[in-house]
Amino acid sequence: MNKGINLISLEARKIAKEQKVKGKVKSASFVFVGVFIVMACLVIGFVIILNQKFKNNGKKITALENQIKALEKNESYLVTIADRVRHVNSILESRKAYANSMQDLEKIYVEDLNITGLDFGAKGDMKIEGRCAGVACLTELNNKVEEIKAENKYKEIVFETVNRTVDGRYFINLDFKK
């Protein structure tokens, strides 16, 4: 077995090892302190910048709030408009179609027809009771009913009853269903 001969004395080797450890400790401490200083500077710098930004933002918010307060009148008008429009829409949606019923009643009116009873339903239904003087009146009434039927405004239009009297008059019951 080949064994090398170390000519450096044990003391000198110990000193060299000690020096190496000392160097490492020293370097580590320099690195730690250096990194710490850099980090501390960055952190403190950030804190200062963010605080400044927080203060500036606070000032901006106050300025904007004041600007909005100065325009409070416009906002109150707008809030009123939005609120009233909502109510207006709900009223308009709840309206019943009486005006249309009146128009249709006018459309079917024929000479020699006497309306004796009338009822308007909320959804636009209409019931008419009447008396036709003769067959010509009844035919004309039927033609006008057909015209309204063609407009498809009603689901069905029904002659509920048609009664002829001995004197040639016709009593009718007409039902317009929506």
Add this chain to the structure above:
Amino acid sequence: MSQDIKDFKINPEKIKTTLEEYLIPLVAIFLVVLGVVFLIIPKTRQIQEARKKIEKQEKTISQLSQKAAELSSLSEAELYENSRLLLDAVPSEKDFYQTLVMSKQIVSENGVFIEAFKFTPGEVSTQSASKKLSPLPIEIDFNSPFENLKAMIENIDKMLPLVTIDRIKFGTVNATESGSLADFSGKISIMSYFGPLPKTLGKPEEPLPKVSSQDRETVETLKNYKRYEPLAASEGEEVITVGKENPFPF
């Protein structure tokens, strides 16, 4: 052996040097660790909190800027006109006297004869606590030729304040001379509406209420409706404001 013990001497210089060489870096490292624990970590948390606060502030700034820009772009005169129009359409206060006068006016203007009035004012209050619309029903016993009744029903649909016809109940239908429709009599139930105004404007950062193009169309339609103006208040009548200042200039 005894010779070795004799030779062993405490060298203060060596100890001092060793301390300087080891202790100072170790103390420095210890101080750095303390600094990290008591300075860097708390400050980092502070930074995170500050960033959150700033993000929140920036969101608020963005909302406020948008709101301020929107408010500045609106025309005060136009807003006033539209809000007046809409308050004419749906008044904020339940005023049954005005409603009575208005109903009578509509009916008589269209040549419909009023035989009787039935009015149910309900709770007598200027402003209801509820946000909902409160209806004010009026029942009119009428007698009218067909044409006038038709005109009245059509005009009711195009007038302000907005009213709705709840029911028409025909009573007698009197035959007239040939070629014209009968004279009608019956009862017509009309609903007039009131709704209190919102009491507060909300927080400054809250967005403005949206008025859609459909809502604008509704407003334009209402402009063509006939307005029945309320009777003017008598001169010298002082308006006394009490309590918290009303943000609504009405």
